[in-house]
Amino acid sequence: MSLTRLFDLSGRVAVVTGASRGLGLQIAEALGEYGAKLALVARKATDLDGAVARLAALGVEALPFPADLGAPGAAEALVTAVRETYGRIDILVNNAGATWGAPAETYPEDGWDKVIHLNVTALFRLTQAVGRDCFLPQGKGAVINIASIEGLMGHHWSRPGTIAYNASKGAVVNITRALAAEWGPRGVRVNAIAPGYFPSKMTYAVLDAHGDTLAGQTPLGKLGGEEDMKGAALLFASDAGGHITGQILAVDGGFTII
Template sequence: MTDQVAAPARLFDLSGKVAIVTGGSSGLGIQFARTLAAAGADIALGARRAEQLQVVAEEIRALGRRVLAVRTDVSSRADCDDLVAQAVAELGDVHVLVNNAGTSRTVPAHREGPEDFTAVIDVNLIGAHQMALAFARHCIAAGHGGSIVNISSVLALSGTTTPQAGYAASKAGLLGLTRDLAMQWSGRKGIRVNALAPGYFASELTQPLLADPAQAAALTDRTALGRLGNPEELAGALLLLASDAGSYITGATLAVDGGWSLH
């Protein structure tokens, strides 16, 4: 008699789960929230722009999901703790964290002040660490596991001609953080920790680059698939890492970059 095989749709199902998405007011964060909601999860959104968060919340609510929007600056530990606490109070135990909040500065390194570099690290790396801790502490106290998906970048894996030292350093650091937290929490605490490394997608962060036709052409020419990504093309990878479909995946980095990192 052969082992039973779970239906693929059930493996990716997040019904009854609560997912937190930081940076959920714009760009890829909106797509991540839509994807998780479509898979059945209720959503807690965190971002600095409160008004835009409410717009996204209404869209998620229209999908038939419960949703909470909390103004959150992930560089503040108190804000990170508050987002998790409010999510638990309003929606119940949290099971998935998408660490997506991020910022970037495109400036030559020799012209970049230390405060500019630090501002990027504070959000992209320290903020992700603080959110992971707030999330994990709840999961551990509640006695159940969870899944953390850290949103890194292809620039953590491969270089680019655009000067983004702070961004590249923060996203590379996020990969090291992912591996370390996976070692600490996966076996003992049941919390899987993985990273998703998107390539170039049309988003708020990439808009300044794509506004320059020459720069946009250079980006697509380097990408093996010869085009930019569509945000919905991240859905499958996100669900794999967030759901039971990825139950034996931890400490991994999954690049969804159209082949950019082949160079």
């Protein structure tokens, strides 16, 4: 099979959460460019409308699916809505997430609960629903979890504490491995991308204060850019990654190797 066909996603439906901006929208652009039909998910319908318009200008078919994934029953309702619209789901990108900065010794309970619930519980519930209703009956599917290098390493003392975020992304790493092992024999691949420091709504405060330092500590000498998640996501989503599962790929300019 040619490389062009291995990367081709024509006829496949991809659900991308947290898709109204940032890394989620970047990943959606990549999957759409290679032929996937997109179900874009975020809490605010107005933000999704802007993302749909941007993708339409690129010739990419995408529809908005506003949803609060932390709400009871949200995962099942989303899967039903996407299936009613597109008839199937082939790719799930779990990008939606939250963070909360505070010292560990005074970390608020509501901050911990918010981060763990969205980053871990809601991610699992949506993956469970898509796997149960789509991937496992089809005998094929690809899950791409967006973890973080914060789930692979400690957090530097000079920056605001993010203990719940670190814990949640460490959980995403091992959810990825556990599901890959359990669902692999049934044709479902589960991988994760662990981004380093990318400019986004979630990271602006940290990068404003520490961006130059973080770039200087990165072997490639720069923060993540608007194209840097696309190749990894396309590999994991497509048949080009057909023999890859249970893997965590750091897209961090080498930050975690030093």
